[in-house]
Amino acid sequence: MADPLRLEILSLLEENARLTAEQIAHMLDLSKENVEQIIKELQDEGIILKYGASIHWRKAGKRRVNALIDVKVTPQHGYGFDTVARRIYLFPEVQSVYLMSGAYDLSVALEVDTMEEVGRFVEKLASFDFVVSTTTHFVLKKYKEDGIILDEPDKDRRLVISP
CATH class of the missing domain: 3.30.70.920 (Lrp/AsnC effector binding domain/regulation of amino acid metabolism (RAM) domain)
Structure with missing residues (x-):
């Protein structure tokens, strides 16, 4: 069975790979060292493959x-x-x-x-x-890629007129 803590760390990193171990530790009420160790294990096991940016x-x-x-x-x-x-x-x-x-x-x-x-x-x-x-x-x-909406609708530039 998968470890819920490891899965939570993976979910956080998938959403924002720029999160630091300190930020993750704060979010999950853990020590920074504990988070660093878990992330290292995930990398060593080939579960975390790469960190990257989604670029438009x-x-x-x-x-x-x-x-x-x-x-x-x-x-x-x-x-x-x-x-x-x-x-x-x-x-x-x-x-x-x-x-x-x-x-x-x-x-x-x-x-x-x-x-x-x-x-x-x-x-x-x-x-x-x-x-x-x-x-x-x-x-x-492309309208949406990697869960990110790329096609932002045009903003309505009409003036609001009320009676």
Whole structure:
């Protein structure tokens, strides 16, 4: 059974990775040293993988091309989907790879600078013997990502008139 204290620390860090051990300790009524030890254990166990920032690249003035590629594969004899996925996720432009149920086997998420880079990646992917087909979807606009709303509605600028 999972330790509720560890889960609470993980939840706090997932919501805000900038929280210090001292802040977490204060929030959970623990010692700073206890929180530091738990966080170190979580890192050592590979539970905490990375700390990062969610960046709204469009607002920062940098355009990125995001694509989702549906991939149908035929696993090679003696190898399963895990081996196929591993071959794909080793490419640096690949952000995520998921094993899917339904019409295709793998879903691959890319983030690159140009549409041409997506095309080159799809060509590399299609050259693998195990790839039967691909379908590429380009992300036209992001509304919400990692739980953060990116598309803020325009503020109503009309004057309020009351009788």
